[in-house]
Amino acid sequence: MLADARNVMPDDLKFEGDKAFFTAALDRADLILHGRNSYEDQPNSPRRKRVILTRKIAALASDPCNPKAILWNPAGASFEAACEHAGVAAGTVAVIGGPGVFGMFMDRYDTFWLSLAPHVRVPGGEPCFPGVPLRSPQDILAAHGLRAGEPQMLDKAHEVSVTPWRRNA
Template sequence: MSIPGSTVIIEGHAIVSVDGMIAAADGTMPPALRNEADWRIFQAALDAAALVVLGRLGHERHPNPGRRRLVLTRSVAALEADPGDALTQLWNPAGIAIADVLRQLGIAEGTVAITGGTGTFDLFLPLLDRFVLSEVRDLTLPDGIACFTKGHPRLVLPGAGLEARDMELIDRGVVQTQWVRP
């Protein structure tokens, strides 16, 4: 991401079903979509991140005191502290640009980890430097919630200028691909 004087890396993370879904139709993550090998890799990436960005629903469903978070929401005009978590800021992208948010938060280097949901992934798609995509190969989620509104990540990420690299089997039936901007 190009912020003058910045070395920030924007990195997305998702585990999806074979049909590109990040959740079931009701918004929950079915047990078959959760994988321990992926979870360990994901948690290590979040621990190393300067900031974790996610949508309001994900933040409410998975509180995580201890990590610096930026939560997308229309409930604020621009950027405000979360009264319930000193490490969390509430952000309305319509009120302030992400570059300005990062400046205000003092983040000029490191990784900004984007963890979803769909609207968050869509918003950051043109800014992604990397995307870590795990796919559960034997699971479909008909009528589930898509990772990207434009389709399966394997189709959307190349359209945004990212290339697949370092595909590996991280567990039985779970393939992880590192997508990077060349």
């Protein structure tokens, strides 16, 4: 689960090692793509180019609240058009968000970094992918052609790890 039933990430799911890994990955990305309920709260957040998914516009628009962001309705424009509108022709796109956003890109990920906090339970929470909890996140990633790499420990005391799931070449 990514969040509780109110779509809020509980403090039980927040670990410094995971936060540092996440922040560093976003700092390396050329573009951040996320849904309307996702947000960042790091010092570099305002400097990052981003695409925000929304149904409140027809296709593409500048975000009136953030000069580094554009709004994108996938029903009205392609992902490639959204990237072009954001001024990004190549590079790394970091997709953050919930199951709807992650699900849209399942067949396009080069790498998906799956963090696990095995001792935390969020009953009735927001799953990471469509189909969870009927299937595990690992089964869903594998079904979309991704294979698990070597996990990295992010917080030894709480056994929090992150595993790269990469597409076969």
